[in-house]
Amino acid sequence: MDGKGVLNDAILYSGNNIVVENLLITKYKGNGIMGQAGNNFEIRNNIIVDTGIYGIFPQLGQNGIVEHNVVSGIEDAAIYIGMSDNIHVAHNVVFDSVAGIEIENSRHAIVENNYVYNNTGGILAFITPGLPIKTTFDVIIRNNFITDNNTANFGAPGSTVAGIPAGTGILVMAADEVIIEDNIITGNKTAAIIITDHENAPNTTMDPGSDPVPDKIMILNNLMANNGYDTIDEVKALMLTEFKQDNPDIIQVGSSRDSCIINRHRYVTVGVNDWAECEFTNTSEIDSYILDEPVAARVIAGSEKGKIAYLGVCAGCHTYTGRMIGPPVQIIQALYMDNPQGVADYINSPTKKRDDYPEMPPQNYLDAETRLAVANYMLQVKS
Template identity: 35%
Template sequence: MGRIAGLVLAGLLLAGAAPLGRVLLIAPGPNAGERAQEALIDARPGDTVRFAAGTYAFTTGLSLDVSGVTVEGAGKGKTILDFARQDSAGEGLLVTSDRVLVRNLTIRDTKGDGIKSKGSDRVTFQDLEVFWSGDPRAENGAYGVYPVSSTNVLIERVTVRGASDAGIYVGQSRNIIVRDSIAEYNVAGIEIENSMHADVFGNTVRHNTGGILVFDLPNLPIMGGHSTRIFANRVIDNDTPNFAPPGNIVASVPVGTGIMVMANRNVHVFDNEVSGNGSAAFMVIAYSQPFESEGYNPLPRDVVVRGNRLGRNGFAPAFPGGREIAAAVGGTLPPGLWDGVDRYRSGGREVRDPVHIHFDMPAITLNLGVAGAPPTAARPAPKAPPSAVPPPEPPPVILPADQPGLAR
């Protein structure tokens, strides 16, 4: 049997298959940062870089550029990567390779973003905690968990607190699942931006400025975000004052926003619990700032908001003129707000688009004033005729069978 096993191993090596992976163990102590980065550089596909329980004080960020590697700790709150004294690199951990799993650890007080992947395929962030100590501050890092320009992204059982832009942010990416996570005390809890095919479900999003945002912005390498499902989330008590640095797009998000869709297409919002959001349960708006991106459409299109469980919302609107408008419609804004924009200028000409906004609850149309324009008087949102069929729901996101960490 030993001879057979040896022949099998030799055959695998000759065929180019990687042998069973190694475990590269890192323990707390002097020079832990150097030892950790050396392990991430020396790792081979199939290896695991494992941080033992304890607190690690790093002065620079870590990076991984080897595919097929697992980076793991002993558990959230047990393995703590502390970047409070970080003086270089913009992230706590930067991943630029494929088939990577990061799990079971805490990252705190990074100078910039907590964990970032860029240009990665099949990247999984699982059972993580990312936070900034103390009260929310503009000086905190922008993003907690931050995949960008990536495909086949899985984020699950992640907790993020204190991000000055978005706790969980996925940008310019494709085929995304964000589930069973907690985002609290960030400017935006969860943000899907300029991305295609995303499922966001089973999350608790509370005490942020805005709960869940689905945006599409101009002047980026990838535009035309579409096909997002936001469902079975708890979006509650988003009441943290906006602490984003001036000039950030999320700096205009009114405190007390539940779920906001801006300039994105084919977004379905359903079966969520939405309560305790002072400005509005749902906002559907156009991107209203000047832009020069050819082919960019600033309007929200084919947006369906249906079958959600609503508590008290719209009781303290924080956008300019919001309280006066609320008083004019009975003291509380209805759950659905749409800015009513169905045309824009491009290339010197006016373009009109049938945007197809569908609410199944009371809604009004008004300019929200969130981009510097004064709010207009509220009027009832147009209702689709009974024969109108809402745009079809996007299909569920299916990740590859070899997605790291995917439950079988």
């Protein structure tokens, strides 16, 4: 193991070949387990309770496994895969959080055999606008038990997850090539599955670098029961456009291209009348997207120190134009303009400045040179 420390996050790691396991982390001010640009990681058999914004948060990593963890009481996402590739999230129990499991701006991910309950939203596949990596695609959500995700949304006001309606089983926003298969989805009061583009999603800003439309969504066999029994007014209005008044299982809002569904007669659906019949019925030939050989260790040249720190640290809470947990980078640029040292000092020892944002945890584990490098990079980045 290299690059692991106990710092402002209960566990923070970077580097290669990381294993974080068998920990009990409760009531921590920062996050539970946060990875920053670490490859070949395994996060397993941990219990994480009430650790603030994120429970488990690998960011900008490749070839990672998150399995057999119990995570609850998280203000944003209990398990949050950010800007990462070749990921396997399996056999976790997540509950009493805003988002249960979130795949954000990531590719080649499988989410399977998890128990996801009593969150605001169960499992999410997102493209969040304004992040440096612009795509989410090739995601399989299968064999999960997703039930009673009706917890009132307690996310940071204005953040992306704060727009999730309570009672959402699975939410796909602008992501492509998402397969939803063999899940048991029950008791979610708004809908079992919601698919939306950016234009119709709350708390999002348009990003010219991101395709706002979810393409090639594939809904295969799933068991859905007792969903949509107390859905929101916007969904009711959408259903009336198709003269439907039943409790909705599947809601598609806005545009979607080249999507398909099988056995649509089993579900109450809105917005999928023009979807094709899928040409396949299961993903049994795909066991995992984890690579057979470990990914080479990330080598960070001195000239890239600021960029990698920005991607691996700052982009977890700040988009360029939109609002996440922290204010947009554009606002930071306007406030600090030609004062990178001021940003570096704030990174080292932040204070709460805004009532509508949570206090930023100190990033003083970064050395002074890296803090100044990331400040310089942040103040000149353009998207």
